[in-house]
Amino acid sequence: MSKVEFEKRGAIGVIFVDYPPVNALGQAVRQGLVEALDQGLADPEVSALVLACRGRTFIAGADITEFGKPPEPPLLGDAILRYEESPKAIVAALFGTALGGGLEVALGCHYRVASAGTKLGLPEVKLGILPGAGGTQRLPRLIGFEKALDMIVSGDPIGVDDAKKLGLVDEIVTGDLVDGAVRFAAKIATVRPLPRARDVAHHLEQAKTNPGFFDKATKDARAKSRGARAPLRCIEAVRLALEVPFEEALLRERALMREARESVESKAMRHVFFAERAAAKIPDVPEGSETLAIKKAAVLGAGTMGGGIAMVFANAGIPVVLVDREAAFVEKGLDIVKKNYAGTVKKGKLSQAEMDARVGRITGTTDWDGLADVDLVIEAVFEEMALKKEIFGKLDKICKPTAILATNTSTLDVNAIARSTSRPSQVIGLHFFSPANVMRLLEVVRGKETSKTVVATSMKLAKQLGKVGVLVGVCYGFVGNRMLHKYYREANFLIQEGALPEQLDRVMTGFGFAMGPCATSDLAGIDVGWRIRKEQPKPPAGERYMGAVPDRLAEMGRYGQKTNAGFYKYEAGSRTPVPDPEVTAIIEQVSKELGIERRAVTDDEILERCMFAMINEGAKILDEGIALRASDVDTVWINGYGFPTHRGGPMFYADTVGAAKVLERILQFQKEFGGVWEPSALLQRLAKEGKSFAGVDAERAS
Numbered sequence: 001m002s003k004v005e006f007e008k009r010g011a012i013g014v015i016f017v018d019y020p021p022v023n024a025l026g027q028a029v030r031q032g033l034v035e036a037l038d039q040g041l042a043d044p045e046v047s048a049l050v051l052a053c054r055g056r057t058f059i060a061g062a063d064i065t066e067f068g069k070p071p072e073p074p075l076l077g078d079a080i081l082r083y084e085e086s087p088k089a090i091v092a093a094l095f096g097t098a099l100g101g102g103l104e105v106a107l108g109c110h111y112r113v114a115s116a117g118t119k120l121g122l123p124e125v126k127l128g129i130l131p132g133a134g135g136t137q138r139l140p141r142l143i144g145f146e147k148a149l150d151m152i153v154s155g156d157p158i159g160v161d162d163a164k165k166l167g168l169v170d171e172i173v174t175g176d177l178v179d180g181a182v183r184f185a186a187k188i189a190t191v192r193p194l195p196r197a198r199d200v201a202h203h204l205e206q207a208k209t210n211p212g213f214f215d216k217a218t219k220d221a222r223a224k225s226r227g228a229r230a231p232l233r234c235i236e237a238v239r240l241a242l243e244v245p246f247e248e249a250l251l252r253e254r255a256l257m258r259e260a261r262e263s264v265e266s267k268a269m270r271h272v273f274f275a276e277r278a279a280a281k282i283p284d285v286p287e288g289s290e291t292l293a294i295k296k297a298a299v300l301g302a303g304t305m306g307g308g309i310a311m312v313f314a315n316a317g318i319p320v321v322l323v324d325r326e327a328a329f330v331e332k333g334l335d336i337v338k339k340n341y342a343g344t345v346k347k348g349k350l351s352q353a354e355m356d357a358r359v360g361r362i363t364g365t366t367d368w369d370g371l372a373d374v375d376l377v378i379e380a381v382f383e384e385m386a387l388k389k390e391i392f393g394k395l396d397k398i399c400k401p402t403a404i405l406a407t408n409t410s411t412l413d414v415n416a417i418a419r420s421t422s423r424p425s426q427v428i429g430l431h432f433f434s435p436a437n438v439m440r441l442l443e444v445v446r447g448k449e450t451s452k453t454v455v456a457t458s459m460k461l462a463k464q465l466g467k468v469g470v471l472v473g474v475c476y477g478f479v480g481n482r483m484l485h486k487y488y489r490e491a492n493f494l495i496q497e498g499a500l501p502e503q504l505d506r507v508m509t510g511f512g513f514a515m516g517p518c519a520t521s522d523l524a525g526i527d528v529g530w531r532i533r534k535e536q537p538k539p540p541a542g543e544r545y546m547g548a549v550p551d552r553l554a555e556m557g558r559y560g561q562k563t564n565a566g567f568y569k570y571e572a573g574s575r576t577p578v579p580d581p582e583v584t585a586i587i588e589q590v591s592k593e594l595g596i597e598r599r600a601v602t603d604d605e606i607l608e609r610c611m612f613a614m615i616n617e618g619a620k621i622l623d624e625g626i627a628l629r630a631s632d633v634d635t636v637w638i639n640g641y642g643f644p645t646h647r648g649g650p651m652f653y654a655d656t657v658g659a660a661k662v663l664e665r666i667l668q669f670q671k672e673f674g675g676v677w678e679p680s681a682l683l684q685r686l687a688k689e690g691k692s693f694a695g696v697d698a699e700r701a702s
């Protein structure tokens, strides 16, 4: 069945795209668009045309699954030129998400009408590319260069009201969209000349008076992009509008887009796109599996995490009870919640009315009886097993039989917690990341006895809460923290051997992380890890201890930002890390006490040891089935640990280096630094067979 149909409504021809799930511009759709246009143009009874879509959204872009294949005609840019040059007016009828190539098609039409709630954007930069079908030329001409560049470089969509104000949308339709578009088309059918975005001159003239604008945009983008090239390519393309004629700019934009599409950066970001969607698919809990309705939730523990989690539910429209053992703790928790919301309102990112509605969904109490009718309880108290078991025992008695009992533990054994209840099948780990109302990742920790219904409900809830849910098994630190521990082990060993915090952080931010391990420890608080390590047994004699330097800093009261001194020093009220010679002296003293002769450490060694320690642990996690897919490990790191998206995640990065090279280096480190570098069996297999982690996912999916 054709993906594009033509239908006549009186004198108006309606071109319907129908290609679920998101009407992506695959070859058949492009072909259909051209054929339907020809049909409309050839029909003398047709005075104007409407371009519309069936299904859940207007065209959401090019078909990303076609990337990497040789482009087939008609090319999107050429199809759009056909629409733009049409002698009959064409009205695009937008709803849902008009994105990427979809918005570019609409920009090639002469008018755009839209339903309320429509989102419009050019998100290509989030795939490591740039708009390649005229978006960088038509959008700036139509709405102005500043706003257009902001949309193209950020990739963030705008709402239909803003689009109307900017002149991107001509009319917001109430009632049936296609009927409204047909009425609009009939109204403008005879208006000439036909308004084409390419012909709008005033923004272009204005931009030509201020070419310096692009230099500033480039400087800002370079500072923000953490080494990603796509934002810079976007600016380069938009700038063409000032430098060359429209047609030539289209060809050069297309060439820039193709260059970007072949880049490892774009392959990494497309991997991340599909990895996030794959993470939602659980092989033994297929789509459509039975789920429980979560209409009311509760959070136990009104501390920072508890308050953040309560906000997540309130933001998703789910009433939530915030419980703690003393009224003062509850009050404090609610105050923090209100402060967080007030901050968002102040930034203009939330209306006061919406804030009030969300705060209204959160009730604080010390009374556990209020938990009898909730559908889900999330425990977020101190990381003490005895306390958690006591709490789950009590919840087991109070909560209704169908209620899901979840723990937000980041390290403890979920199976042991489950066994402290009479309903282990209803127990699951829901591991949020701090700040819970900001971080997108949710590790969904499946216990041995967790039922498929509870797994399916939790994965569905993750999407409902605007989180990226990744299913993981039970082990110490699950996926993220378990790998983080290895990364930080190497980071701290490197400091003991000769590196300094500023070198380590420079290498890791150069790789693309927002912050290096030392600055991150200062932000999170060096005392947090120190207190946990103090509870744990020291490694046996002869085995190295990663905590030597951070323990010394903590013992000296250098907890990080909160004490204006940690691995770095901080001016009062500033978050800017300043290298501190006192820390260098402390580190040198600790190395001496450990009997380590300090040496020059190269940037390459730092990157390899930090990354390969992570990758090796990721491979062991896959070996053990704690993660279903290598791409899940990447999704955890991208959404929970600030791993640079343009690197694709640790396992994707491993594939760009190659399993054989990673193994070769790990075996070298094993020789130099001992058993902590025991290579994973999976990595050894991949190296031997010349395979990749992506290949493992494909094997497991088939």
Ligand code: T1G
Pocket (backbone or CB within 6 Å): 021, 022, 024, 060, 061, 062, 063, 064, 065, 076, 097, 099, 100, 101, 102, 104, 123, 124, 127, 129, 130, 131, 132, 133, 135, 274, 277, 278
């Ligand atoms: N191509 C192919 N498949 C796509 C797709 C696309 N553009 N967008 C979504 N899908 C699939 C997705 O993998 C999933 O599949 C299903 O649709 C539902 O998606 C020339 C070159 C539109 C906001 O970047 O942002 O145009 O997992 O789970 O949460 O300049 O999808 O069910 O098998 O995300 O409701 C630019 C990408 C392309 C938009 C819907 N466009 N898509 O979100 O559903 S580049 C984009 C999205 C381009 C031109 C260039 C979101 C969405 P499956 P979903 P959702």
